Amino acid sequence: MQVFVQVVDSNSLTKAAQKLDLSVAMVSNYLKFMEHELGAALLVRTTRKISITDFGAYYYKTCHSVFDLLRESEEVASHIIENPEGVLNISMPRSFGIFGFLPALEKFYQAHPKIRVDVSINDSLVDFSDSRFDAAVRLGSLSDSSLVARPLRPYTLVLCASPEYVARKGEPATLQDLLGHDCIATHFDDHKTAWNALQNTWEFINADAEFKKVSVPARMQLNDAQGVCVMVLSGQGIALLPEVMVSSYLAEGRLVMLLPDYKIPHRPMSLVYRKNCYMPSKLKAFISFVVEEFS
Helix, strand or coil, X not given: CHHHHHHHHHCCHHHHHHHHCCCHHHHHHHHHHHHHHHCCCCEEECCCCEEECHHHHHHHHXXXXXXXXXXXXXXXHHHHHHXXXXXXXXXXXXXXXXXXXXXXXXXXXXXXXXXXXXXXXXXXXXXXXXXXXXXXEEECCCCCCCEEEEECCCECEEXXXXXXXXXXHCCCCCCHHHHHCCEEXXXXXXXCXXXXXXXXXXXXXXXXXXXXXXXXXXXXXXCCHHHHHXXXXXXXXXXXXXXXXXXXXXXXXXXXXXXXXXXXXXXXXXXXXXXXXXXXXXXXHHHHHHHHHHC
């Protein structure tokens, strides 16, 4: 179509070929192919001049209409890429979603006001055969190779208690000291979750990089980390809690870190989404934000 329009505009196969950087023979072949496909003559060619047929004049206008639509589509696509919009469905693990992701979401909205993010807060693993979800943050190792995984900063835990508890019961100096303290454990009944093995066996890494496990006499077990945090804040015991949940309490002095010479094993955290040849600009914008904010 571009060749045909250029021939009409140039009124010459030779001039059209020069402008299109094609051979005259190739331009002629394009015209013959079009006329064969359309079943009608577009041009009348003689050794002296080229004249356009009535159908050719109609088709010339049609070509320009098509070109205008293509340019308009390109402009719309460019606008969508530069100004993404639409709805995203995202799944987040409970503690990270509430204390890490949601407080940062306003920053994303400021950059992309036309994107709406619907968030499902749930510690269960997302089934990506459910097309409802566009992306998810997952804790732990990944086994689904059909997904793209972008590593985020590790998910860390902190052993902590309130100053009131420490004043009343003392501060443990060794792992064995935990056996004489009121420990509050987290447990989950759903073993499909990525976070189900804490219970009352706590893992640590000592200064020699050796893994140590302690089976603490749990005063109680809760199946919700926020509930455990409430217990610890009220001075009722010691617990392993997500750093993203307690960092502000530690900074304010409402909680204190215990056994600082020991490290607690990190859990890997990843942003996952389906492999797509074409990725919507709204999802691309979201992925860029999460990776930049939480890596």
